[in-house]
Structure formats: structure tokens, C-alpha cells
Amino acid sequence: MPNTETPRHAWDVLRNVVAPPAPADAPQAILIRGGTIVSMDPQVGDLAGGDILVRGGRIAAIGRGLPADGAQVIDATDMIVVPGLVDAHRHAWEGQLRRIAPNSPTLLDYLNSTHFSFATHYRPEDIYIGNMLTALGCLDAGITTVVDNSHNARSPQHSDAAIDALEDAGIRAVYAPGTPLAGAWAHHWPGDLARLKRERFAGEDGLVTMAMMSQWDRATWAAARALGLPIITEFLGAEMGALLPGLEREGLLGPDNIFNHNTGLSDAEWEIIRRTGVRVNVCPRSDAQYALEEGVHAYQRAVDHGIEPALSVDVEASYGGDMFSEMRVAYFVQRAHAQHRRYRGEQDAPAAVSVRGMLKAGTLSGARMAGLDARTGSLTPGKQADLILIRAGDINLYPSSNAIGTVVHAADRGNVDTVMVAGRLRKRGGKLLGVDMRRLREITEASRAYLFGRAGYTADPFADASPDLA
Known part of the structure; x- marks a missing residue:
């Protein structure tokens, strides 16, 4: 746990941001x-x-x-x-890159300003700091559970650092490691999944539990299922949707699948998701920010097919990290589209969503998607x-x-x-409680200076364009 006298890892010296609970400090009445x-x-x-x-x-x-x-x-x-609010899909490692690209207009622009540039230089200690910033920001905003889609797990040490940060912060989390999108990495997947399950998640009672993040890959999905891990996939567009019939025929879809985004899918594809019990979350802000397919989150599409979707923040590279904003965007976009369809005379226009429905999407539906609704x-x-x-x-x-x-x-x-x-x-x-903000700022600034220097980026607080360093 934090504050070890002799650091085992490079990031252990950072583990003094949050005061650890005393060994005998059981939750009181x-x-x-x-x-x-x-x-x-x-x-x-x-x-x-x-x-x-x-x-x-x-x-x-x-x-x-x-x-x-x-x-x-x-x-x-x-x-x-x-x-407590539940963020069903967040890339927590990006904490240092908050609002690095506020005007980012496309998915490729986002990737250039994060994955194809700064992400390639992340050390385990940078992962620790990013996850700590994200986790504490979540707690401050009333998010008690986050599903951490950690698609910058460049080595086993990167994964350990991410888990340590989530545990040290005291948040409930599902840690889902995945392969980086660019740059050198240790090629430790899927083999390291078994180590993590054995060494870090042997019990099921901890605040931090485990899943795996992966696009469709037969071997990786099979490795996750052999360990009983949920499989989280960024699922969007016609190309991804076209995979669904074949995956269903082979029996490769089920309640252990979690799909993020779900934009651009046909009615037939949504029916496959419903039939197979795939769990779903939607991203009210990022789907619009990064021009994903129709640019409108899939909340209503899911509801139309009898699915109660969760809500998720996704990233903080362009906007803030609170669930209040997600609920509001989802509410008003749904109402706008429902009224637009009524105005056009459509007889099957959906009913307007209620505030209770939105709060459920941000709490209980998120817990169900994370597999934590019993807790x-x-x-x-x-x-x-x-x-x-x-x-x-x-x-x-x-x-x-x-x-x-x-x-x-x-x-x-x-x-x-x-x-x-x-x-x-x-x-x-x-x-x-127990957070040393001075120390948090100190280590964050050091990490940013390192990443910016390695990527050759000079910070501009008034920039309109995103960093294009790929």
C-alpha cells in the first residue's frame, strides 16, 4: 500500500497524494x-x-x-x-491531457492529439498520475464507480501502476487493460491477464475489479473468457456492426460483452445486441465532439430495442469529467429528437425521457453494465x-x-x-478527504513537462487547433 519505505516500483514514490486508511480503520457506523x-x-x-x-x-x-x-x-x-454516480466508460490514463484539444472535430484529430503522440511516451508513473487525477476528479464530482478502459497498458508495470492509483484513490472501479493504439509496447497480451487475475484480483471483494478491453480478436476474447473476465469493446460504425451476425452465429456474443458508443448500428444489429444480452453504454458528449457516425448518442436507439443503456464520459481530452453534464446532454438531445419526429408527423415518435430515467442511466443502469448492481x-x-x-x-x-x-x-x-x-x-x-493537493499538482506538472518534452509540444493555453504531433 502507499508510502512504502523502500519503493518497489518507480511510481511508489508518488504514492503519498492520498493518506492511506489505518490498517484497523474499518468503516464505522x-x-x-x-x-x-x-x-x-x-x-x-x-x-x-x-x-x-x-x-x-x-x-x-x-x-x-x-x-x-x-x-x-x-x-x-x-x-x-x-x-453514487457511475461512469460506465472512461480512459483514466488521460488525466494529464485534460482539455488538450477542446475543439477536436473528429476521432482522428483526437487520436493524433493523444494516442499517436503523448500516449507513446507514457511511463508507468505517468499512468499512475493520470489515473489518480481521474479517480479523484470522479470522487469530487460524485462519481463513486468508474469503468477504466485502460487502452494504454504498455507493459505489466503500466497495468500495476493504474491499479495502484485506483486503489489508493479509494474509488470503486473496474480496471480493463488493453493494447495501446500506437508506439512500442511489451506485447504482453493476453498472457498478462492471468498474472493480473492471480496477483491483483484473486478475491472478488475489493473495490477494484477486473475486465479486459479489446476490439474483436478471437484469441484475446477467448483468453478473457477463460479467466471469466468481461470484454469491453469500442463498438461503432457499419464496419463493426457488420461483425455482429457472424459473432452471434458462432456464439461469441453474450452478457460478458460490454459495448461502448454503439453509434451507426442498424435495427437488425441492435436486435442482435438485445438477443445476446450484450451490455451497452452511450457517450452523449464524445459522440458529438468527435463526429462519430450520425454524431448523436445512441440512448434512444438502445431504448427502442428494450435496452437500458448506461452513460459514460469517455475522455477528458476535450471536455469536463462529470456525469451531471452527461445526464443533461442525454436528456435534452433525446427530447430534441423526440420532438423533431413528432413535428414531422411520425406516429411512432418516442416519448420524452424523464429526469428519473436519466438519473437511472447515471446510477443503476451503469452499475448493471459494470456487473456491480448487486453491490x-x-x-x-x-x-x-x-x-x-x-x-x-x-x-x-x-x-x-x-x-x-x-x-x-x-x-x-x-x-x-x-x-x-x-x-x-x-x-x-x-x-x-486526505488529499494533498500541493503534492498532486507537483507530480502532475512534472509528468506533463516530461510528456510534452518527449512529444515536442509547447503548451499554448489559447490554442484553437489540437496538437498534431503524430
């Missing part, structure tokens, strides 16, 4: 009292002025007037309590206590006439007062 609870569990329902008792890292009870019984009490008056995604007694408290009394939210509308339409990371992951407080009173 905490009573969240008097909040407006949006549980996302139909059996539990919603509750004004309700309490949540957390014990042993899990939700022990939800109700009114629960006894404290010696628990630490958090006053949630004028706060909205919702499940998180809703406020349900017995589940692990992943939740956030939003200050409804803040000037941008007050008065809050509708709790779910306030969360989906108006809240932002600045309104996130408290973040809890598996019963541990990661943010309280609007501040991340």
Missing part, C-alpha cells in the same frame, strides 16, 4: 439523518426527511427516525441523497454504501421544488457535499 432520499430502488422508494444507517460499509436500514446507536451522525437537512447503483439495504449528498440549499439549487430535477438539471460538482464509497467518506463538507 454512520447515520445520515433527515435527507431527501432518492433511492433508485422501487421497493425502497423515495423518502423526504429520511435516514440511512450505514454499518460495516453497507446500508443497514433506510427509514425515518432511525436510532443512532453510537453512530457518527451526518445532518442531511436540505440535502438530496442519491446513489451498488441504488440505495438498498444490504448493498454497499456508495452514495452522495447534494446541498439543495446552495444558491444555484435553492429552492429545490423537485429533488430529481434538481440533481439532473441543475446540480454540479460544487454542490456535492459528501461522497461515500463502501461506507468510507471520500469527500465531506465539499472537500476531498
Whole structure:
């Protein structure tokens, strides 16, 4: 764990950004009292002025007037309590490259400004820093679970560094290593999957679990399945869609497949996804940012075929990393298209999405896509206590006439007062706990200087064009 006296790896000297929990520091009993609870569990329902008792890292009870019984009490008056948000697809290693290309108009432009340039120079310590920045940014914005699509795993050491950062940050994560898109790498796939499963994921109870990221490749998919790992694939366009009939015939699609994006697919291809139980997430901002196929995220396409998609941020190379923005973009784009179809007289125009539907996409549907819905995604007694408290009394939210509308339409990371992951407080009173921001900035600046120097890039804070260093 962090702060080892003799570093085992180059990035061990960086592992003092977040104060580690004491060895005997088991999650204590905490009573969240008097909040407006949006549980996302139909059996539990919603509750004004309700309490949540957390014990042993899990939700022990939800109700009114629960006894404290010696628990630490958090006053949630004028706060909205919702499940922790779930980002179903993020490339966490890109933390140092936030907004490196804010005007990036195409996928190729994004690749040139990240994968084909800076990514080729990443050391394990740069992966650690990128993942740490991303994980802490997630927690600060109320994201308690992230699916880390780590497609810059250049060596076994790069993977270990990524996992260490996620564990040190204290976030719930699914780590999915994958091959880099450019530059030299160790060609350790798929062999290193077995080492990671054996050495880093022998148990199933940790906050960080494992999947694999891979485009269609028979040997790699088979290696993942032999280890019982979910397979995450960037799935977009006619070329990818054309693979689906053959994959279905061979029995190579199933609930262990997770597809990102899903733009440009036909109705017949969506039906294959539905029949085979493939899990799906959509990317409201990146599909538009990088002009992927029709440029519109596939939320409605999934719903039309009886699939409840998750939402994901994807990258921070062009825009911010919060799920509030994803929910808002998804909501308004869906409503715009539904109204456009009604205006054109289409009888089968979809119903307008609701704010509850969007919050579900950002919580429970994301947990289901990640295979973690037995642990998180809703406020349900017995589940692990992943939740956030939003200050409804803040000037941008007050008065809050509708709790779910306030969360989906108006809240932002600045309104996130408290973040809890598996019963541990990661943010309280609007501040991340145990984080040395001075040290985080110091190591980030050093990493950026190294990567920029290696790539021959001079930073320009006013640039319109993306870095083109490939």
C-alpha cells in the first residue's frame, strides 16, 4: 500500500497524494439523518426527511427516525441523497491531457492529439498520475464507480501502476487493460491477464475489479473468457456492426460483452445486441465532439430495442469529467429528437425521457453494465454504501421544488457535499478527504513537462487547433 519505505516500483514514490486508511480503520457506523432520499430502488422508494444507517460499509436500514446507536451522525437537512454516480466508460490514463484539444472535430484529430503522440511516451508513473487525477476528479464530482478502459497498458508495470492509483484513490472501479493504439509496447497480451487475475484480483471483494478491453480478436476474447473476465469493446460504425451476425452465429456474443458508443448500428444489429444480452453504454458528449457516425448518442436507439443503456464520459481530452453534464446532454438531445419526429408527423415518435430515467442511466443502469448492481447503483439495504449528498440549499439549487430535477438539471460538482464509497467518506463538507493537493499538482506538472518534452509540444493555453504531433 502507499508510502512504502523502500519503493518497489518507480511510481511508489508518488504514492503519498492520498493518506492511506489505518490498517484497523474499518468503516464505522454512520447515520445520515433527515435527507431527501432518492433511492433508485422501487421497493425502497423515495423518502423526504429520511435516514440511512450505514454499518460495516453497507446500508443497514433506510427509514425515518432511525436510532443512532453510537453512530457518527451526518445532518442531511436540505440535502438530496442519491446513489453514487457511475461512469460506465472512461480512459483514466488521460488525466494529464485534460482539455488538450477542446475543439477536436473528429476521432482522428483526437487520436493524433493523444494516442499517436503523448500516449507513446507514457511511463508507468505517468499512468499512475493520470489515473489518480481521474479517480479523484470522479470522487469530487460524485462519481463513486468508474469503468477504466485502460487502452494504454504498455507493459505489466503500466497495468500495476493504474491499479495502484485506483486503489489508493479509494474509488470503486473496474480496471480493463488493453493494447495501446500506437508506439512500442511489451506485447504482453493476453498472457498478462492471468498474472493480473492471480496477483491483483484473486478475491472478488475489493473495490477494484477486473475486465479486459479489446476490439474483436478471437484469441484475446477467448483468453478473457477463460479467466471469466468481461470484454469491453469500442463498438461503432457499419464496419463493426457488420461483425455482429457472424459473432452471434458462432456464439461469441453474450452478457460478458460490454459495448461502448454503439453509434451507426442498424435495427437488425441492435436486435442482435438485445438477443445476446450484450451490455451497452452511450457517450452523449464524445459522440458529438468527435463526429462519430450520425454524431448523436445512441440512448434512444438502445431504448427502442428494450435496452437500458448506461452513460459514460469517455475522455477528458476535450471536455469536463462529470456525469451531471452527461445526464443533461442525454436528456435534452433525446427530447430534441423526440420532438423533431413528432413535428414531422411520425406516429411512432418516442416519448420524452424523464429526469428519473436519466438519473437511472447515471446510477443503476451503469452499475448493471459494470456487473456491480448487486453491490451498488441504488440505495438498498444490504448493498454497499456508495452514495452522495447534494446541498439543495446552495444558491444555484435553492429552492429545490423537485429533488430529481434538481440533481439532473441543475446540480454540479460544487454542490456535492459528501461522497461515500463502501461506507468510507471520500469527500465531506465539499472537500476531498486526505488529499494533498500541493503534492498532486507537483507530480502532475512534472509528468506533463516530461510528456510534452518527449512529444515536442509547447503548451499554448489559447490554442484553437489540437496538437498534431503524430
